Amino acid sequence: MRYTLNFDEVNKASLPAVGGKNASLGEMIAAGIRVPPGFAVTTDSYVSFIAEAGIKDEIFKLLSDINPEDIVSLNSASAEVQKLINEALMVADIEQAIREGYRCLCDKCGVQRIPVAVRSSATAEDLPTASFAGQQDTYLWIEGIDEVVRSVQKCWASLFTPRAISYRIKNNFPHEKVLISVGVQKMVNSRAAGVMFTLNPVNGDPSKVVIEGSWGLGETVVSGSVTPDKFVVDKIVMEINERTISPKNIECVYDLKKGEVVHTDVAPDMQNKPCLDDKEIKELVGIAKRIEEHYGSPQDIEWAIDKDLPFPENIFTVQSRPETVWSQRRKEPIIGKKSAYELLMEKALTSIKIRL
Amino acid sequence: MATEKIARFPDPHEFKVPEELAGWEEMYPSHYIFAKERGEWESRQFWYQDKIHAPEPMPPLDLIFQEAWQISLAQYTTRVFCIPPAQGIAQRMVGCYMYICAIEPPPPEIIKEKAELFGKRVFYVFEHYNELWEKWLKKFQALGREMAALKVPQELPKYVPEDQVLPAPRGYYASYELIEVFNTLVSQMFKGWQYHFEMLNLTYLAYLMFADVARKLFPGISESAIGKMVAGAYVSMFRPEEELCRLSRLAASYPAIGKIIKRDVPAEQKIAELRKTEDGKRWLAELDKVRDPWFYVSCGSGWFYYEGSWVNKLDIPFSYMKSYVERLDKKEKIERSVEEISRKRDEIVAEYRKLIKTDEDKKSFENAYKTVRTIYRYAEDHLFWVEHWFHTIWWDKIRDIGKLFVKQGMLKEVDDIFMFNRFEVPEMIEELVTGWALGEGIPLRGSYYKEKAAKRQKILAAARKWSPIAALGIPPKEIAEPFTVMLWGITSDKVEEWLKGAAVVPEVGTKIKGFASSAGVVEGTARVLKLLEEIVTLKEGEIMVCPCSNPAWAPVFTKIKAAVTDIGGLTCHAAIVSREYSLPAVTGTGVATSVISTGDTIRVDGDTGVVTILKRAHK
Numbered sequence: 001m002r003y004t005l006n007f008d009e010v011n012k013a014s015l016p017a018v019g020g021k022n023a024s025l026g027e028m029i030a031a032g033i034r035v036p037p038g039f040a041v042t043t044d045s046y047v048s049f050i051a052e053a054g055i056k057d058e059i060f061k062l063l064s065d066i067n068p069e070d071i072v073s074l075n076s077a078s079a080e081v082q083k084l085i086n087e088a089l090m091v092a093d094i095e096q097a098i099r100e101g102y103r104c105l106c107d108k109c110g111v112q113r114i115p116v117a118v119r120s121s122a123t124a125e126d127l128p129t130a131s132f133a134g135q136q137d138t139y140l141w142i143e144g145i146d147e148v149v150r151s152v153q154k155c156w157a158s159l160f161t162p163r164a165i166s167y168r169i170k171n172n173f174p175h176e177k178v179l180i181s182v183g184v185q186k187m188v189n190s191r192a193a194g195v196m197f198t199l200n201p202v203n204g205d206p207s208k209v210v211i212e213g214s215w216g217l218g219e220t221v222v223s224g225s226v227t228p229d230k231f232v233v234d235k236i237v238m239e240i241n242e243r244t245i246s247p248k249n250i251e252c253v254y255d256l257k258k259g260e261v262v263h264t265d266v267a268p269d270m271q272n273k274p275c276l277d278d279k280e281i282k283e284l285v286g287i288a289k290r291i292e293e294h295y296g297s298p299q300d301i302e303w304a305i306d307k308d309l310p311f312p313e314n315i316f317t318v319q320s321r322p323e324t325v326w327s328q329r330r331k332e333p334i335i336g337k338k339s340a341y342e343l344l345m346e347k348a349l350t351s352i353k354i355r356l
Numbered sequence: 357m358a359t360e361k362i363a364r365f366p367d368p369h370e371f372k373v374p375e376e377l378a379g380w381e382e383m384y385p386s387h388y389i390f391a392k393e394r395g396e397w398e399s400r401q402f403w404y405q406d407k408i409h410a411p412e413p414m415p416p417l418d419l420i421f422q423e424a425w426q427i428s429l430a431q432y433t434t435r436v437f438c439i440p441p442a443q444g445i446a447q448r449m450v451g452c453y454m455y456i457c458a459i460e461p462p463p464p465e466i467i468k469e470k471a472e473l474f475g476k477r478v479f480y481v482f483e484h485y486n487e488l489w490e491k492w493l494k495k496f497q498a499l500g501r502e503m504a505a506l507k508v509p510q511e512l513p514k515y516v517p518e519d520q521v522l523p524a525p526r527g528y529y530a531s532y533e534l535i536e537v538f539n540t541l542v543s544q545m546f547k548g549w550q551y552h553f554e555m556l557n558l559t560y561l562a563y564l565m566f567a568d569v570a571r572k573l574f575p576g577i578s579e580s581a582i583g584k585m586v587a588g589a590y591v592s593m594f595r596p597e598e599e600l601c602r603l604s605r606l607a608a609s610y611p612a613i614g615k616i617i618k619r620d621v622p623a624e625q626k627i628a629e630l631r632k633t634e635d636g637k638r639w640l641a642e643l644d645k646v647r648d649p650w651f652y653v654s655c656g657s658g659w660f661y662y663e664g665s666w667v668n669k670l671d672i673p674f675s676y677m678k679s680y681v682e683r684l685d686k687k688e689k690i691e692r693s694v695e696e697i698s699r700k701r702d703e704i705v706a707e708y709r710k711l712i713k714t715d716e717d718k719k720s721f722e723n724a725y726k727t728v729r730t731i732y733r734y735a736e737d738h739l740f741w742v743e744h745w746f747h748t749i750w751w752d753k754i755r756d757i758g759k760l761f762v763k764q765g766m767l768k769e770v771d772d773i774f775m776f777n778r779f780e781v782p783e784m785i786e787e788l789v790t791g792w793a794l795g796e797g798i799p800l801r802g803s804y805y806k807e808k809a810a811k812r813q814k815i816l817a818a819a820r821k822w823s824p825i826a827a828l829g830i831p832p833k834e835i836a837e838p839f840t841v842m843l844w845g846i847t848s849d850k851v852e853e854w855l856k857g858a859a860v861v862p863e864v865g866t867k868i869k870g871f872a873s874s875a876g877v878v879e880g881t882a883r884v885l886k887l888l889e890e891i892v893t894l895k896e897g898e899i900m901v902c903p904c905s906n907p908a909w910a911p912v913f914t915k916i917k918a919a920v921t922d923i924g925g926l927t928c929h930a931a932i933v934s935r936e937y938s939l940p941a942v943t944g945t946g947v948a949t950s951v952i953s954t955g956d957t958i959r960v961d962g963d964t965g966v967v968t969i970l971k972r973a974h975k
Contacts, residue, residue, distance in 0.1 A: 200576055206711040207574040207581075236707045237581045239875035240963040278877060334572050337716035340727040341479060347565035348439050348474055351461065351834040 003045040003097035006104075007038050007185075017042045019121030019181035024320055031294040033287060035317050037108055038116065038185030039101040041152050043123060045094045046180050049156065053088040060176060063160075068169040071162075078162045085157040090149055098152060098184070099145050105186060113143045115187040115254065117318075118151035120158055123179045140217075141187055141254050141261055148184060155182045188316050189254065192275040193218035193304035194228055196284060197323060198235070198292040204326040206298065209235045209288045213275045215266055216251030218302055218318065225263075226250055229275050233285045240281060247271045280305060283312050291320050298323035367399050368828040373451030376818035380452050383416045383812055385423075385779055388449040402851075403448060403455040404827040407946035409659055411903060411922050413452035413819035416777035416812065417754065418660055420542065421747070422447055422454060423778070424549030429839065432557045437478050438470035439561065442837045452819035455828060458837035481558055485730050488555065489737070496551050496741050503544045503749050504648075508756035509533050511763060512792040531789035534760070538785055541753055542778055545746075552742045559734045560838040566728040569721055573712055580873055580935065580962075585705050585725070586732050587932055592740035594692070596653040596666065597910040599646045600673055601691045604680035606642060610635050614681045623670035649745045655887070657904045657923060658743030661774045663887070665748040666908060675892070676911045697936060744906070757781070764788055765802040772809035823950070827851070864969055868952075870920070870945035872965035873931035878940050879959045879970060880917045882952050899960055901952050904943075905930040913937050918960040920948045920967050934962070942967050 002017075010018050010026030018026070022040035029035060050056040062077045106114045118139040137158035139151040158164070159180045168175055194213030199206045212221055212228040220226040226249070232242035248271055255262045276284070284303055291299050302318040338346075368390040373380065381389055390398055410422060430444020443459035461467065481488060509530045520526040567582050607613045613636055616629050630636030647667060655672055656663030666673045680690045705725065712718045758773035766788055767773060776784060784805060791798040831851045835841060883898040885891060891912060894900065900916045902909070904923035910933060913919070917939065919930045924943040934941035940962030942948075948967060952958060955973025 203575040205575045205577070206713075207708060208576055232576060234576075234578060234581055236704055236711075237578075237584055237875065239578055239581060239872075241576055241578050243964070331713070333714040333716035335569060335717050335720045338720045338723065340482065340723040341475075343565050343569060343720065343724050344478070344482075344561065344727070345471075345475060347568055348561060349441065349467075349471065351441050 001044050001048075003042055003048070003094045004101040005040050005042055006101070007035070007040065007183075010040060014040075016123060016179070017044065017181065018183075019043065019123050019179075020321065021119060021121035021319055022181055022183045023121075025183065025185070027294065028291065028317060028320060031290060033290055033294070033317050034313070034315065035319075036117075036186040036188050038105060038183060040121065041094075041098060041101075041182040041184065043179035043181045045097070045152075045182075046156055049088070049091050049094055050085070052091045055084045055088050059084060059160075063165065063175050066165065066169070068166045074162045074166055078160055078165055081160040082157040085160070086153055088153075090153065095149055098149055101184065102145050102148050105184070109186055115141045115143050115189075116148060117183070117185045117187050118142050118148060118155060119183045119185070120155040121181045121183050122159065123181070140219075141259070143259065152182045152184070156180055185318075187254070188304040188318065189307050190217055190304035191215070191307045191314075193302075193318075194221040194275075196288050196301050196303060197298070198288045198301070199298045199323060199326055200232060201323070201325065204329070207234055207236055208241070209233045209285045211276070211281060211284055211303075213303075214248045214251065215270065215275050216253050216264075217261060218304055219252040219261065220248075220250065220263075222302070231276065231281050233281060235285055235289050238282060238285065240278065243274065245272060245274050248275065276305070279311065280315065283315050287315065287317060291317065295320070295322065298327050364830045365402075365827045366825065368403055368448065368450065368455075369395050369399065371450065371825065371828055374818070374822050377451045377815055377822065379811065380449075380815050380819065383452070383775075383777065383815070384414070384419060384449045385777055388419070388447065390448055390450070398448075399829060401446070401457045401459065402827065402829045402832050403457045405824050405946075406447075406454045406456045408923050408944065409657075410454035411946065412660060413816045414449065414454055415661060415774040415816065417774040417781065419449075419454075420545055420778045421549070421659060424546050425552070427546070428549045428553045429557070432553045433837065434470075437481075437557060438473040439557065439838065440467045440471040440474055445837060445839060450828070451822065451824060452816055453824040457829070458832070458835050458840035460832065461834075478558055478561075481555055482562070482727055482731060485555070485734070489734065492551065492554060493737075493741070496548070496746075499544060499548055499551070500649075500741070500746050500749055503541065503548075503746070503753065506537050506540060506753055507533070508537050508753055509760065510756075511760065512789070531793050534757070534785050534789055535782070537753070538757060538781055541750065545750060548742060548746050552738060555731065555734045556738060557838060559731045562728045562731050563735070564838055564841060566724045569724040570708070573717060573721060574708065578872060578875075580871075580875060580931070581704075583873075583931065584701060584935060585708070586728055587701075587736070592737045593906075593929070594910075595740070596650045596908065598691070599650045600676055600911075601680060603639070603643055603646075604677045604684060604690060606639060607677065608681045608684040610639070612636070613639050614685070617674070617677050617681050619678075623674035626674060627670075649741075652745040652748040653740070653908050654744050654747065654906060655889075655908050657906070658747045661751055661754075661771060665744070665751070667748060668752070669889070672889070672891075672908060679911055692936060757785075761788070761805075764792075765800060766805050767802075767809060768806050769809075772806070772813075775809040775812040776805075823947075864972055866951065866969045868920075868942075868945045868948055868967045868969075870942040870948070870965050870967065871924075871931070872962055873924075873928070873943040874919075874934035874939060874941035874962045876918075876938065876940035877959065877961045877963060878918045879957065882920075882954060882956045882958045883916075884949050884952055884954045886949055893954075899958060901948050901958075902930075903949055904928065905933070913939065918962070919943075920945060920952070920958075920960055922946055922949050 005018055007025045008029050010023055011030060012023055012027055014026060015023040018040035025035050050059060059081050062081050066077045067073050106112055120137060137155060139154060142148050142151050159178065168178060192213050192215055194211065196209055196211040198209055200208040200210050211231045214220050214226045214228040221228045227246040229246055230244040231240055233240050248266055250263050251266050252261050253264055288301060291301055299320045300323045301320045304316050304318050306314040306316060426447045433439045433442050434444055441461040443462060446457050446459055448455045512530050516529050520529060563586060566586065570577050570582050607617045612633065613630065616626050619626065627640065630640050651667040651673060652665055654663050654665050655669055683690055709718060709721060712721055754773060755770050758767065758770035761767040761773055762770055766784060787801055791800045880897065880899045882901050883894050885900060885902045894912065894915060896915050897917050899918045899920065900912060901920045904921045906929045913933045919934050919939060919941040921930045921943045922945055924930055928943050930941055931943050940960045942960055942962060942965050945967060952969065953973050956969055957971035959968040959970055
């Protein structure tokens with residue numbers, strides 16, 4: 001049993017131990033896809049923690065009493081469970097393992113107190129059939145070991161938000177079976193960041209990669225607080241078919257002094273500039289193709305471009321998960337089996353419409 | 357009270373052209389003019405300027421090609437293969453520019469009748485394309501050779517030669533020969549154009565069918581990606597360039613010949629020097645072997661008399677061979693690798709195919725692709741034989757008649773013959789041969805024709821300065837005519853853009869739209885080449901802006917950064933070659949050469965088909 005595993009030690013088979021998100025990062029590293037370095041705090045840590053901290057029985061007792069239709073009871077049970085987890089003293093062995101993992105990461109990056117992202121990585125989340133992505137919390141720009149440990153606990157607690165609890169009850173997921181792992185990963189100090197899909201989410205076109213991005217950290221894109229630039233790229237002939245450059249008036253940056261992420265105004269001359277150049281767009285599409293190829297299914301990928309590193313080492317994949325909407329829908333033939341004769345007849349009988 | 361705004365262009369009968377163009381109507385046949393008697397029908401249609409085939413003001417005799425295609429293109433759609441909802445494309449002249457219109461669909465009962473005939477008639481062509489092509493080529497070459505064999509009398513002799521009279525009179529003489537030769541030239545031109553569309557309508561239909569299938573499976577797929585999957589077999593159209601490469605290699609392998617080819621002197625002089633040595637003679641003999649047909653390639657689109665062809669502008673192929681020999685000296689590769697191009701195309705098709713989820717869709721994609729690939733080469737092959745080879749033969753013969761006109765005092769310059777339409781030339785011939793037959797001292801109306809030619813040159817020059825209105829009449833609700841969709845790219849967006857109207861005034865920030873023919877974005881200095889001869893001015897790394905390119909221009913593409921053309925869709929020469937060399941290209945802008953000036957800084961966005969003027973060279 002190990003409390004932590006480095007990302008380069010994990011793969012798909014490690015999913016029960018490190019959850020979907022972390023397993024996927026390991027897979028990507030194995031496939032030669034650049035991701036920020038880090039390690040996973042395993043589900044074993046979580047299991048040991050609630051057992052050894054002596055809060056396990058109390059947690060499941062609280063949960064079993066919930067009436068999911070009653071919001072008040074749901075909210076108060078959630079709050080109590082989270083409080084139990086957050087306030088329990090961290091188990092010494094686990095803390096030691098996390099400390100060791102963080103120290104290695106600092107050494108690797110050559111930075112003391114390296115800022116990291118601490119993210120939950122649930123074993124049920126992100127599975128193609130059970131997308132409840134975003135239900136667990138993510139803590140960014142965490143510096144120093146004590147903060148890291150505290151954030152790990154917060155992630156564990158986030159398994160019991162009212163939403164997560166009621167979702168599981170409604171879908172008959174036993175609370176005991178849902179385990180959680182946490183990823184601790186170097187923060188990318190990004191000049192631009194965003195998401196990309198390996199198909200066009202608007203119409204399901206599998207020949208496209210759609211990239212959305214904005215200045216600064218990826219939060220503005222993910223949260224929708226800025227209308228991002230959008231690029232639609234044909235991933236086979238590598239043509240940029242569409243570029244929509246939007247006014248990106250705010251960006252998220254990490255404020256060193258305050259030690260937190262702040263929203264700042266983007267300089268007026270930068271607002272309408274594309275946040276990616278063609279070279280970067282094509283590099284991202286290449287990465288998207290590799291990731292999709294690797295998983296054998298359409299993906300939804302978070303990416304970031306580091307401020308300091310040179311191209312193309314500055315381009316990171318932050319995470320990748322299966323695209324769930326079109327991947328499940330597209331089982332029906334679009335055209336159906338037709339002969340050249342039928343197709344020609346059809347074309348010959350139709351005309352194009354002019355709309356004015 | 358709010359009035360509903362009807363989206364329409366001026367009524368063609370009310371539209372006025374600038375005063376400087378006064379007299380333009382008489383340059384063209386009467387059926388090309390908008391007229392009150394059929395005014396109701398004409399007003400109901402949608403007429404747009406044909407920037408693909410007639411971007412420039414139309415010299416009257418050059419209208420013959422347009423006349424010929426108007427008949428031929430339409431008849432294959434309406435009477436031969438019977439594409440159900442489609443009718444033909446009608447033409448009209450307005451102020452020396454040609455306007456065309458995809459005619460509204462026929463009544464439903466006709467569509468039904470045609471659908472039955474269509475189903476019966478077209479599949480033979482798809483199933484037997486290769487053998488049909490062989491037959492087509494044979495008969496087309498025979499027709500061209502017939503035209504080439506026509507003899508235009510070089511003079512009207514004072515007395516006919518003795519051998520035409522003794523021992524027995526031949527029975528017909530120079531007067532008839534001149535009348536006949538022009539009539540025959542006209543008939544052959546019409547016949548050639550009847551052949552031109554033999555499989556072209558179906559080729560376009562097949563392309564549109566495949567494009568539809570591709571768009572259903574990959575909704576955002578670009579035209580240029582579809583073009584990349586379909587194009588690439590160009591057997592005939594690229595042969596002239598291949599022959600140049602071959603001759604260049606041969607020249608480079610004999611240092612003495614290579615040295616002559618590399619000199620900075622006119623082709624004439626190089627040929628004279630080559631004649632002095634045995635090796636030189638052998639090389640010239642090799643050139644002569646391929647001269648017909650492969651040097652019968654127009655330096656432009658093949659649509660205008662003033663463009664010329666390699667065979668009568670030898671400086672152009674010789675200048676290419678000069679640069680090829682120089683590159684060979686540097687051990688560079690000059691040939692395009694057809695295998696490499698085919699391999700890349702097959703890879704692209706396989707990648708798209710792999711993305712299709714169901715077997716049923718895969719099958720449809722394959723069926724559609726196989727069909728379009730079988731027939732598509734026609735779109736590229738016919739072009740060389742008709743617009744280039746056949747037209748070049750025509751120009752030569754017409755100029756022979758022009759020479760006779762000059763000799764006999766009917767015209768000042770040989771090329772003035774192109775100032776008269778094909779119905780007027782017979783009148784001039786008749787005037788000439790009548791005078792000859794009548795005897796000595798018969799005055800001809802030479803000065804009348806000379807003045808007329810001069811006046812028409814002036815009108816055409818004025819027309820060139822005018823920016824014609826994009827369209828006339830009422831935009832249609834739907835279009836079924838395959839050429840209109842594919843070749844002219846008439847879409848909602850295009851019509852909308854025209855409706856916003858206003859002639860383009862070149863200024864910084866002006867955007868010109870065309871086809872996104874080859875991906876990529878670059879900025880650079882524009883070099884506007886109206887004619888191929890101007891190519892010598894082009895500098896390495898400039899952006900070429902030209903009316904349209906063809907294989908005669910091919911060597912230029914190794915020097916430039918991007919290409920912009922007035923004419924041409926996604927499968928035009930500039931588009932194909934730009935994709936091969938990975939240069940951004942925007943084609944079919946209609947106006948680039950008139951709006952952009954040499955020295956302007958422009959941005960060519962081959963992904964979206966937009967050219968932007970960033971900085972003007974001169975105010």
